[in-house]
Amino acid sequence: MHQFDLKNKTAVITGGAQGFGLDIAKKFLSSGSKVFIWDIDEKELLKATKEVNNSNLNYNVVDVSNFEQVQKTVNDIILKNKIDILINNAGITGPTAELWNYNIKEWNSIININLHGTFYCCKSIVPHMIKNNYGRIVNIASVAGKDGNANASAYSSAKAGVIGLTKSLGKELAKYNIAVNAITPAGAKTKILDQMSKEHVQWMLSKVPRGRFLEINELSSMVCWLSSEENSFSTAAVFDISGGRSTY
Numbered sequence: 001m002h003q004f005d006l007k008n009k010t011a012v013i014t015g016g017a018q019g020f021g022l023d024i025a026k027k028f029l030s031s032g033s034k035v036f037i038w039d040i041d042e043k044e045l046l047k048a049t050k051e052v053n054n055s056n057l058n059y060n061v062v063d064v065s066n067f068e069q070v071q072k073t074v075n076d077i078i079l080k081n082k083i084d085i086l087i088n089n090a091g092i093t094g095p096t097a098e099l100w101n102y103n104i105k106e107w108n109s110i111i112n113i114n115l116h117g118t119f120y121c122c123k124s125i126v127p128h129m130i131k132n133n134y135g136r137i138v139n140i141a142s143v144a145g146k147d148g149n150a151n152a153s154a155y156s157s158a159k160a161g162v163i164g165l166t167k168s169l170g171k172e173l174a175k176y177n178i179a180v181n182a183i184t185p186a187g188a189k190t191k192i193l194d195q196m197s198k199e200h201v202q203w204m205l206s207k208v209p210r211g212r213f214l215e216i217n218e219l220s221s222m223v224c225w226l227s228s229e230e231n232s233f234s235t236a237a238v239f240d241i242s243g244g245r246s247t248y
């Protein structure tokens with residue numbers, strides 16, 4: 001595996017207990033970073049910490065859609081650390097349904113976790129990055145946010161919002177040594193797929209010219225470069241990892 005130099009860096013990875021987030025955490029640890037994984041699921045956090053068994057891995061039980069919880073956790077972390085890297089990865093797809101049949105509570109929670117959660121984490125951490133004149137933020141959006149998936153309007157809207165947030169914040173921070181980028185993955189086999197109907201997942205796969213699911217390590221490799229000092233110019237940008245599905 002190609003390694004990036006993340007020595008003396010501290011990273012916060014939301015939704016880090018499993019799936020993409022945990023794999024990113026493992027790559028960051030092997031690249032020398034200290035890592036805080038945040039997740040709402042304490043059981044999975046404990047399982048992940050035990051499995052990884054690395055003293056540079058820390059965890060916090062945080063609901064990213066709760067601003068007070070996010071801010072308190074950031075305040076605790078910065079007592080002894082600076083935060084150099086933020087990966088906004090926590091997300092849910094919600095169920096598969098047409099917009100007019102979408103449950104309002106489900107809609108709100110999809111927007112709250114994917115979009116407002118990203119806003120809350122950036123709002124709490126960016127002032128510390130500005131103070132240090134250094135930061136790398138990677139927001140995990142989705143190909144759904146670019147293309148708009150039928151029967152996934154809440155998720156597509158939330159991820160399109162994450163793309164817009166990335167472009168705005170990246171420009172606001174461009175005068176500092178802080179990069180803000182988004183990634184738009186196609187489907188990968190993680191637990192999130194269980195939230196959607198089997199037919200919808202098959203439809204997603206049928207749209208990918210590569211003809212297969214994205215591998216989790218393919219995603220985390222891209223995140224590593226974007227999170228490293230080597231990414232010294234790209235910002236406010238959207239990096240595609242959709243196996244040829246997106247045409248822009």
Ligand SMILES: NC(=O)c1ccc[n+]([C@@H]2O[C@H](COP(=O)([O-])OP(=O)(O)OC[C@H]3O[C@@H](n4cnc5c(N)ncnc54)[C@H](O)[C@@H]3O)[C@@H](O)[C@H]2O)c1
Nearest residue numbers: 015019020039040063064089090091142187188190191192
């Ligand atoms: N797997 C895919 O096919 C795919 C494709 C495109 C984009 N994505 C995006 O990638 C990101 C990671 O997804 P994944 O596939 O690893 O899914 P996953 O379900 O394996 O992991 C998501 C993690 O986020 C956590 N989480 C959910 N709500 C939270 C909250 N309110 N606060 C804190 N943590 C919370 C979950 O507990 C879980 O551990 C998500 O943003 C998802 O939308 C995934």
